[in-house]
Amino acid sequence: MQRWNFKQIVLYLALFIFILYSHYLLTDIEMFKPFFEMSKKIVFLAPVVFLVSAFLAYRISEQRIVLLSVFLMIISLTIYADKVGLSASIEKIIFSKTNILILPIAINLIFLLPDKIKNLTTLYFKLLAVVFPFVIYLLPNINSKILEVCFTNSGVFIPWPLVLCLAPLTGNYIYNERKTNTLSPAVTGTLLFFIFPCLANVNQTILQICYFFAGLILLHALYRLYWDNSYIDELTGLYNRRALDERMKKLRRNYSLAMSDIDHFKKFNDTYGHDAGDDVLRLVATLLYQHFGKNAYRYGGEEFCVVFSKTDTETSAKQMNEARMAIEMKMFSIRQKGAKRKKSGRKKSLSNVKKVQVTISSGVASFNGKTKDAAKVLKNADTALYAAKENGRNRVEIKK
Secondary structure (H helix, E strand, C coil), X not given: CCXXXXXXXXXXXXXXXXXXXXXXXHCCCHHXXXXXXXXXXXXXXXXXXXXXXXXXXXXCCCHHHHHHHXXXXXXXXXXXXXXXXXXXXXXXXXXCHHHHHHHHHHHHHHHXXXXXXXXXXCHHHHHHHHHHHHHHCCCHHHHHHHHHHXXXXXXXXXXXXXXXXXXXXXXXXXXXXXXXXXXXXXXHHHHHHHHHHHHHCCCHHHHHHHHHHHHHHHHHHHHHHHHHHHHECCXXXXXXXXXXXXXXXXXXXXXXXXXXXXXXXXXXXXXXXXXXXXXXXXXXXXXXXXXXXXXXXXXXXXXXXXXXXXXXXXXXXHHHHHXXXXXXXXXXXXXXXXXXXXXXXXXXXXXXXXXXXXXXXXEEEECCCCCCCHHHHHHHHHHHHHHHHHCCCCCEEECC
């Protein structure tokens, strides 16, 4: 259940625009000058922010973000270069017109290359991408050719760096995994904060501010990734038991809980194998999410829980029954073991595919004067679930 995180993308773009234009709008206003004087001191923490990002990424085994954070930390250290008399030479290397193009290419390689291609690790290629922008500056012939090919087209300037900044957004489709869905907007936002100020020739202060916020974006993405690892079920993409427990602590009154269980799931696993069983779990989770969104949880095994806020028992049972019928109508395809897909004209043959029906049983219970504790309401819903099993399965029962 991959979903684009448009809120995160809009947040980073809005922050990017606000930081760039607020400096120009507010620096000439007398009352804001103390604020910008203070900001000059804060932004010197940018390398520290990247160092913390690298450490957190290492702790959650996210190799790409470790390399990216270290790479950007090295570049952000240029804000200290003038303290030791190296500012001019470093700026020539980092902010040369060629490297403004090469930097996003290097970061894209770090982020978009998989960890392995067959049995070959790509770590060395990613390390080479980190070093390459510094090496290319020392090769003037290649430097001039890159400028001629990439930056001019009949004398018209082409902003290739900004185009390349959007490339990490494709990572969600390349990897098809939830953590990339979180990191793609963050890497794009970080690139925008690094590249656009260089192209716009902004002053040193706003460049430092952009560095600092680029580090904060990576920290925000890593926090979200850590949260996802803690509260989202890896197999189905639904919120997990821990997230449900946290939600139940906040429930007070006028709510209902529904417990659901896939019918004959153990027999299904024994017959068709655990891989097919995992696919069934994903199918049921997808349909539950379509009906209930973030209110659907994977409780454990083949059990799911749905939280209905400000909803009475009858309405909750009705909505749960609609989801049950949708699952019942959705036939599940199982490819027979050892069978190969055959082509017949333009259409693919389905002779080696078996269609099976998946059903669920559900029990619903609601808050009332006697069962104020959410754990007791959940237990009542579980009791109703067992009643649905005993009464023939593929049905919804209410705990009265």
